[in-house]
Amino acid sequence: MNRKITAKLFWTAILLGGLVVLWLKEVPLAYWVAQQRAVLMGRYSVGQAAAQIILTPIGLLLLWGIWAAREKTPDQKRLDAFKTIALIGSILAGILFTDIAIRLVQSNQYFRTGHSYHRQPNQIRRGIFEDKPICALTYPRAGAGYPPVSYTFTTDRRGFRNQTDLDRYDILTLGDSFAEGSGVSDEQVWGVQLASLTGWTVYNLGMSGTSAAGYLQTLQDIGLSLKPKAVLCMLYEGNDFRDSNFKEEDPKKKNRSLNDILFRSSPLRQRFQTFLIEFLGPLGSRRFKGDPSTLADPKHPMYPVAWQPVELPEGSGNYYSFEVKRLLDHCLSPEQFLQTKACRKTHEILIRLKAVCQEHQIRLVIVYAPDKPHLVMEAAKGFLSPAQVRAFLALRQDQPPPVDQLWETILPQMDTFEEVMRQFCRQEAIEFISLTEILRQQMLAGRQAYFTYDQHWSPEGHRIVAEYLAGALSL
16 A cells, blocks of 8 residues: 555544544533533534534545545646635635624614613514523423513613603612513513502613622612612622622723634624524434433433423422522522622622612612522422432532432522621611512412523512512502
8 A cells, every 4th residue: 555545544534533523422411401501403512513514514525635636736736725725715704794794783782881781772672582491402391481471672761671751750670680671571570560559650770681780880870860769779699699790890991802802702603603503403302302211210311400390389380490500509608608709799889879879868678589499499399309409410510419418408508698688788777678488489379480491580470579569668
């Protein structure tokens, strides 16, 4: 065998071996589902599928080139190299031009000033919110979520979700998407229903994606001019107590890497990913659908996530699911939580918020909103398998509690965030209203307070909150 044939066989083995590895490698499915990450063709991540789509034809073309190659003169080799470079350059230039064009024509949904956000003003958006799994390959027992919600989303001249425009309001609501209202219509948001139940005028300053620093700035920049009697600041434990909320102390100094600017925020990349998810996600998505062994066999690849979504109460047809990271976020003792940056910074902001309200003779009330794990784990402990819940935790936690100590370990931790915030507000003489018990009671009574797959309150949940606050507050 001559050297040329040997070289061709060598490169053929390398290329084919690489393609085989690329197609045979499967993502850890239970982990991907627990994180609600897209799985394509029942086996692959979006990045892996994109690599397969791009690299497979390139690899096959290279193989064809290896075996179909003929002897060429130096001039022919230079010409071929020039053509190859020109082709690659043209493709890259076309991609760059398309990406820039999309960036120029797409409109911003949010406008930022420091820590505060607002939306495009004077907009009305209508649609239907569907409560369904984010990804096609999901929990083996996943069923229909909360019924579709037909919604209208209205922003006022300030870019906040309000249908009224008054000079003064009795109450301002601050918070993130739980205050603004995600997945529900204008009239279903708890602040609007609170106004209807009490006769008070209520202005919604909630904004999706905002954290405690944004609540304070929004009140200072916009809320004070509305001369409110009271401010209801909603703290949602699912997002507001993350250290990442406070990574950038001065938003004006925020530096984005070249990778963030050119690649991660590329609208063309995002649309390509969406295309892959929509067309390749359903393929193989029913791989484990209805497989009874997932509930009983610890060796089954989907065993750790097969207990989700949780039916609460049993026989009600109301189901709740949540990502593993949301459960693990709670796995802190009060001492550990007090040492986190998020806790310290939130305490500082609440003190400043109290000072601003006192200066302007405004009543400040902290309204505490629990997340789904906080409510579901306590209520469902009687029928959930500790071994399976432990397997769920083990997807992201190296040493979860032993099975025989699972409930004794994690259930007290579900209350850590709330108890620390309650104690802090008591010490600082800040009014504190918790929604935890009323939501849990109503969920156990058969009212579906949260969507099944989305983390937010359903229209029923907003109604529960409005009814409770109408009875708990007085002006």
